Amino acid sequence: MPKIYRGFTIVFALWLLIWLRLSWPAMQDDAFIHLRYAVNLLHQHMISYDGVHPDYGTSSLLYVWLLAALRGLSTSPLLPRVVSSIFHMALFTGLVIGFGRALRGAPKLAQGLALLLLALMVGPMAVRWLDDGMETSLALCLVALIAFSTSRLCHSQATSNRSVAWLFLLGLVATLARVEFLLLLGIVSLTVFAARISQTNDTSPHSVQYVRFRLAVRCAAPLLGGLVAAAIIFFTKHTLIPDTAIAKGGNGSAWLGTFGAVISVLVSSLSLGILLLLFWLLTAAAIIVYQRRISIPVLLANSPFPITLMLAGARGQQVQGIRYFVWTLIFPIIWNILELRWPAPPTPSTARALRMATYVLAGLFVLILPIESTLLYKEFRIRSRSLAEFRAQHLERLSGMQIVAFDVGYIGYFTESPLCDMAGLVNGRPRARLPFAERVDLCVAQHPPYAFVSQFSLDELSHRIDMRHWSICSTYDFANLRGSDLHYLIASPAATSAVCAAAGNPPQPLKPLLQVGSK
Numbered sequence: 364m365p366k367i368y369r370g371f372t373i374v375f376a377l378w379l380l381i382w383l384r385l386s387w388p389a390m391q392d393d394a395f396i397h398l399r400y401a402v403n404l405l406h407q408h409m410i411s412y413d414g415v416h417p418d419y420g421t422s423s424l425l426y427v428w429l430l431a432a433l434r435g436l437s438t439s440p441l442l443p444r445v446v447s448s449i450f451h452m453a454l455f456t457g458l459v460i461g462f463g464r465a466l467r468g469a470p471k472l473a474q475g476l477a478l479l480l481l482a483l484m485v486g487p488m489a490v491r492w493l494d495d496g497m498e499t500s501l502a503l504c505l506v507a508l509i510a511f512s513t514s515r516l517c518h519s520q521a522t523s524n525r526s527v528a529w530l531f532l533l534g535l536v537a538t539l540a541r542v543e544f545l546l547l548l549g550i551v552s553l554t555v556f557a558a559r560i561s562q563t564n565d566t567s568p569h570s571v572q573y574v575r576f577r578l579a580v581r582c583a584a585p586l587l588g589g590l591v592a593a594a595i596i597f598f599t600k601h602t603l604i605p606d607t608a609i610a611k612g613g614n615g616s617a618w619l620g621t622f623g624a625v626i627s628v629l630v631s632s633l634s635l636g637i638l639l640l641l642f643w644l645l646t647a648a649a650i651i652v653y654q655r656r657i658s659i660p661v662l663l664a665n666s667p668f669p670i671t672l673m674l675a676g677a678r679g680q681q682v683q684g685i686r687y688f689v690w691t692l693i694f695p696i697i698w699n700i701l702e703l704r705w706p707a708p709p710t711p712s713t714a715r716a717l718r719m720a721t722y723v724l725a726g727l728f729v730l731i732l733p734i735e736s737t738l739l740y741k742e743f744r745i746r747s748r749s750l751a752e753f754r755a756q757h758l759e760r761l762s763g764m765q766i767v768a769f770d771v772g773y774i775g776y777f778t779e780s781p782l783c784d785m786a787g788l789v790n791g792r793p794r795a796r797l798p799f800a801e802r803v804d805l806c807v808a809q810h811p812p813y814a815f816v817s818q819f820s821l822d823e824l825s826h827r828i829d830m831r832h833w834s835i836c837s838t839y840d841f842a843n844l845r846g847s848d849l850h851y852l853i854a855s856p857a858a859t860s861a862v863c864a865a866a867g868n869p870p871q872p873l874k875p876l877l878q879v880g881s882k
Contacts, residue, residue: 371478372459379455379485383448386490386739389746392772392841394443394496396789397421399776401430410600412789413781420606420789424596425539426498440754440776443496450500451493454507455484458697461511465701470653472714473703475721476646480696482728483642487739488635492686498540499686505537506547506690509585510697513551517558517660518705522581534588542596542603546674547667547694548589554663554698556582561658602792610787610795611681618676625672625682631844632685633735634728642724643668643692646699649717653706664698667691738844745842752839753777760865764858767811769820770841770850783809785820803827812858817841817850818876825877832856834870836863851876 396412400421403414410427411417421427433442462477483489493500512530516522537544559578597603629636647665651657668691675682682688708714753773762779769785783806787795794802807827813836814824824830836859837852853873854862863870 365474368463368474368478372463372481375481375485376455376459379452379490382485382487382490383451383494386487386494386743387747388441388444388750389495389743390441390444390750391495391497392770393422394447395440395772395776397423397427397430397497398434398440398443400427401434404428404431405434412775416791417600418606418789418791419600419602420791420795422605422607423498423502423540424600425536426501428539429501440750444494447496447498447500448494450504451490454493454500454504455481457504457507458484461507462700465511465514466704469704470708470714472649472717472721473700475718476642476649476696476700476703479642479721479725479728480700482725483634483639486634486728486732487735488633491739491742492632492635492684492689497686499689502537502540502544502690503693505533505540505544506694507697508533509537509547509551510694511701513554513664514698514701516555516582517702519559522559522578527581527584530584531588531591534585535592536588537585538589538592539596541690542593542605543671544690545586545589545593546670547690548585550663550666550670552583552586554660557658557663558660606792606795607788608680609792611683612678618679621676621678621680621682622672625675625688628682628685628688633731635689636685638724638727638731639689639692639696640668641727643696643699645717645720645724646696648720650699650702652709652713652717653703655706655709661699661702665695667694742842742844745840745847749773749839749841752837756837756867757865761813761862764813764861765809765811766813766815767806767809767824768815769817769823770815773839774815774852783811785823811855813852813854813862815850815852817848821851821853821876830877831874833873834859834863835873835876836870837866837868 399412400410403409403411404427407414409417410419410421410424412420430442430446433446439445458477458481462474462481466473466477484493493503512533516526516530519526534548537548556579559582560575593603629640643665647661650661654661668688671688671691674680675687709717750773754777756777758774758778764780765783766774766778766780767783767785768774771782771784771786771789775782775789782789784790784794785799785803785806787797787799787802794805797805803823804827807824816824821830830853833853833855835851835853839850839852841848841850851873852862852866854870859870
């Protein structure tokens with residue numbers, strides 16, 4: 364690779380380290396759900412949120428297992444943040460090394476696209492979603508490994524036993540990280556088979572059938588690894604789909620709502636959303652232009668995003684962040700860039716148009732960067748203060764009291780209270796299947812003495828409970844790009860003294876918020 368590649372990667376690495384420092388220690392609410400599962404796994408030896416009843420309210424069994432193993436070394440609540448940042452740095456380093464080796468002598472367009480992807484992976488929005496304590500950076504590390512392996516195998520003359528074992532293991536680990544990667548592994552197996560079968564030259568019918576069968580078995584190695592992992596999940600959890608996916612699923616008739624949510628997520632994610640989508644379309648167009656045709660492997664490798672979008676629409680799935688879709692864009696982008704090594708270059712005018720489109724995307728990134736940086740720096744600072752407030756309080760004193768909440772991560776971890784989850788994520792499969800209103804009714808029926816609410820969840824509770832004499836004991840801001848997202852620790856008259864003492868604040872009347880919410 365040219366010296367300019369090494370120079371840019373050094374700058375990008377420094378930029379990533381700067382943003383890791385600026386965002387420290389901001390964390391996603393759901394990261395503490397993983398951490399509480401990890402703590403209970405370490406001490407109770409089962410996947411359980413409350414430590415008593417087994418459930419499947421985590422999106423990544425592998426991540427919980429990893430956190431549980433590391434929890435024995437550190438009891439810091441920042442553990443998920445540290446782990447996600449390590450995997451983010453590993454992702455960036457792996458891409459630098461992988462592209463550096465694979466794209467030696469490749470067209471300048473491929474090298475430029477690789478640099479642009481590296482830039483997007485160190486932007487403020489990438490730090491926002493890959494370093495938030497969730498498993499996203501771990502998942503993208505696996506996706507990058509799968510993409511590089513797929514590209515290499517598509518052009519190999521033979522598949523060794525070592526490669527088959529590697530693909531099987533990669534499929535196994537990827538599915539344990541996220542069960543939806545079964546879709547990716549199926550696409551990978553088909554892509555490699557379609558690419559390799561086109562290279563078969565034997566014209567004997569008997570030989571062709573044997574060669575195709577043997578090739579299909581070897582190409583299916585990643586999917587077979589994924590199926591073994593799926594079997595492990597099913598026989599240990601008695602289901603394949605996590606409770607979180609069930610709770611966030613709809614009735615299958617909310618196509619427009621799901622598509623609207625996806626558009627909103629892509630736009631609000633800026634460089635890791637709408638810009639990454641445009642980047643994927645550019646790389647897909649580039650490989651089609653270079654190959655001078657739309658081949659089956661190209662169609663298959665670029666299908667994760669549209670297929671995932673269709674499946675989400677069919678289920679009426681709630682889409683609450685770019686982490687649900689980022690892997691569907693990263694895989695084809697990496698594969699497309701690597702594929703630009705092989706075909707002959709297009710005509711000069713077409714190559715010039717592709718380079719111009721790459722410059723335009725890079726220019727958009729430069730324009731977006733100051734806006735993104737300003738908004739996210741503010742968000743990181745506010746979230747860091749909220750976490751510091753949680754850590755400074757003594758909410759563990761409330762561990763014997765029942766609490767009701769909608770956003771359960773922070774409050775569930777720091778209080779260790781028996782928790783009724785209005786969102787249905789961590790109270791087991793039967794609760795996850797219930798409509799939202801019925802889950803709220805069940806929580807109210809337990810007569811919780813205190814609650815953790817936003818304005819939305821407060822309105823839901825206040826329609827069912829007389830909360831005029833309840834008090835606010837603490838306020839936290841879960842800021843996002845749209846602005847403040849205030850959450851309140853509130854208590855009934857009987858519990859106000861204990862809850863406010865644990866929070867270290869004098870009680871404030873809740874009634875003004877009820878009046879605002881009722882307007």
